[in-house]
Amino acid sequence: MIEAVNINKSFDGKVVLKDINAVFRAGSTNLIIGQSGSGKTVLLKSLVGLHKPDTGSVYYNKRNFTAMSDKERGDLRKEIGMLFQGSALFDSMTVEENVRFPLDMFTEMSLEERRERANFCLNRVNLINVNHLYPSEISGGMQKRVAIARAIALNPRYLFCDEPNSGLDPRTAIVIDELIHEITKEYNITTIINTHDMNSVLGIGENIIFIYNGEKYWEGSKEEILHSENKELNDFIFASKFFKTIRDRL
């Protein structure tokens, strides 16, 4: 579980996050949604320690991350997997080397053990016989799977995903969402996902937080979101004609 308590963040006097309180549960896909510029990325970066909140604290399973020394924070980061926008694979490394990378960096495992673990993770995301290929030789959906395999290589307790299905066709996007959801359940990971994608919201939104102008305006599940009375949330989700039609039929 990750808790954000009274998080405030400004840049050059411009308030970007206002008193955010949120609980992100283990074994759940927790989604942060909101329009462009609402503060989702700044919140995600504040949770993971890439931004220091001006005030407020972040707790990882009751451990106060904000108050930790650099060394303690560094140790805790080994429990965190990250899935960046655009996969962020290393172009000059093969698929297997990409997945092995965190194991090479942060473990004392032998080469054989690291290769075994990389293969286990690649199998888990249904990638077989592509170990020797380079990222440019595989599809965008496969690149995302490699990035997921790399993110779970160290057995993370926490997984952060920034727009995990950006750039993918709708069908592949659903496959990637479902994979993240399955892995979250299987390993009881606290997963936090930044997204604009309403398909993700309705597919895997177990706990959804809606940010509007840096404030948390709404919180609920995918079952609740289509029935919300919150005007700003409705303006956001029903900006799409498709979802408006769905609501009108409910």
Ligand SMILES: Nc1ncnc2c1ncn2[C@@H]1O[C@H](COP(=O)(O)OP(=O)(O)OP(=O)(O)O)[C@@H](O)[C@H]1O
């Ligand atoms: N390092 C920074 N310095 C100054 N301002 C910043 C910085 N990072 C973000 N901001 C500002 O904070 C606001 C929120 O940005 P943020 O990237 O969190 O939005 P977002 O909701 O993630 O948008 P998007 O969906 O487009 O990625 C924006 O006005 C942005 O310009």
